[in-house]
Amino acid sequence: MKRRAALERMTPYHAGERRPGAVKLSSNENPRGCSPAAARAAIAAMEEAHIYPDGAARDLKALLAEETGMKPEEIILGNGSDEVLTFIAAAYINPGDRTLVGEHTFSQYRFATNLMDGIVETVPMPDLRMDPDRFLERISENVRALFLCSPNNPTGLAISGNELEHLLRKVPRETLVVMDHAYIDYQDDPAACDARQYIREYPNLVVLRTFSKIYGLAALRIGFGLAVPERIAEMERVRSPFNVSTIAQHAAMAALKDEPFVTSTLEDNRTGKARMIALFQELGLPHIPSQANFLTIAVPTDAREFAREIANKGITVRPLNSFGLPQHIRITIGTPDQIELLEAAMRKR
Ligand SMILES: Cc1ncc(COP(=O)(O)O)c(C=O)c1O
The missing domain is CATH 3.90.1150.10 (Aspartate Aminotransferase, domain 1)
Known part of the structure; x- marks a missing residue:
């Protein structure tokens, strides 16, 4: 073969x-x-196990919109945020395109790039910090996307709001900035960034969140991406219709309320x-x-x-x-x- x-x-x-x-x-x-209420909701959702899930996840998106201050059309659901990473790659990375990935970070940014025949450029992290200036130094015409993680896995270090703003101002609008906020719920440093607030100003920004960490739903595989409606619509084209189970959707709604x-x-x-x-x-x-x-x-x-x-x-x-x-x-x-x-x-x- x-x-x-x-x-x-x-x-x-x-x-x-x-x-x-x-x-x-x-x-x-x-x-x-996980939240006991989420566990109960998951069990109750088994009543609907024979029916395909709501592929548009309308109820969950409505609730997430309330929680995040975004609109439902600014949200995409994934089978874990891992899957949203593959949507990003499938929607924006052509063979030979480059992406920038920190030297010490979560492996799935590489996976998603390689899956689409993109080329990963590793951005050094000599002091273990994910330094936006080092990413900016590497920007060139064929860099399609850069992947930031804050707080970063595996250091736990966060990028500050000022650093992120500085980067967003300098990155060309044709280059996608992906901010993975899997651990944002835990951060307590007021200087640490929340990229969500920049989405409407920077249509090249995609923010990733997950139910796997603070909500304790890792086994149910559910995460989401936030971006302007145009980006979400592009990513929706590469999403399979029933990627998030009814059980995961109901558990996530109960978790958000608890x-x-x-x-x-x-x-x-x-x-x-x-x-x-x-x-x-x-x-x-x-x-x-x-x-x-x-x-x-x-x-x-x-x-x-x-x-x-x-x-x-x-x-x-x-x-x-x-x-x-x-x-x-x-x-x-x-x-x-x-x-x-x-x-x-x-x-x-
Ligand atoms: C930085 C980061 N992003 C994403 C994920 C995966 O999240 P999910 O379970 O939503 O696919 C992890 C899991 O460890 C992670 O550390």
């Missing part, structure tokens, strides 16, 4: 490790689960973060100041080795070798009980 040449560049995704019986702090999920769950998740995250930072300081392991639901630490040995030792004590964490950081580990901020186990495991190393 003659394969597409693009396949050679498509490397398998390295998912966070799952081990039966182990606590999973390797994929930045919500350690408390504010107390979100508030208590944030509170747990805040206290858990402080406790984990105290542990890392006690153990002399430098951490990156994160604006997300995980912390990344520098470790003295190879990250895979370090992660294996912790996993053998019952907690899976994420070695960052595949992110180009072979001496860093990313650990999801757990529940108080999980952090207690982590403390014991790390002190015993």
Whole structure:
């Protein structure tokens, strides 16, 4: 069989490790689960399991519009925000087009580019920061898109509002700026950016959000993109008709309405973060100041080795070798009980 040449560049995704019986702090999920109301809504939606989903997700879009201050026609739903990334690539990247991707960031920007025979240019992050000026330096005529992530996975560092505005002003209107805000709900630095406010001024901006993190719905695969109606209509052309299940749509609506769950998740995250930072300081392991639901630490040995030792004590964490950081580990901020186990495991190393 003659394969597409693009396949050679498509490397398998390295998912966070799952081990039966182990606590999973390797994929930045919500350690408390999902809102009980969302779980009930998902179960109730099984009544409609024999009927195709509403492909236009009208009710969910109406609710999201209220929550985000956008219009329903400024929203596109994806089977996870991962799928919205593939819509972006399918709608805007022609073979040979270039995209700019940070040196240490989420792998799916590369995946989406490679899928469409685009060419990824890696933007260096020498101080681990995603520096908009370094992206601007690389802009040329055949750069079709650049992918920003704030707070960034795996550093947790956020791009400031000023930095983003500066970049948006300088990027040509023909170049798409993708801002992945998967972790934005956790950020508490008032200087950190929220790209949503720039969408109407910059029609080349697409913002990605997900229900997989703070809403705890990673298994249901649901995320969304925000952009001006023209961009959304272009991406809609490459979306398959029933990409988001009825179960996911109903769970997402219930999750959006359950504010107390979100508030208590944030509170747990805040206290858990402080406790984990105290542990890392006690153990002399430098951490990156994160604006997300995980912390990344520098470790003295190879990250895979370090992660294996912790996993053998019952907690899976994420070695960052595949992110180009072979001496860093990313650990999801757990529940108080999980952090207690982590403390014991790390002190015993
Ligand atoms: C930065 C970033 N974007 C997107 C995703 C994927 O989100 P989804 O589950 O909505 O596909 C992740 C998942 O870890 C992520 O870290």
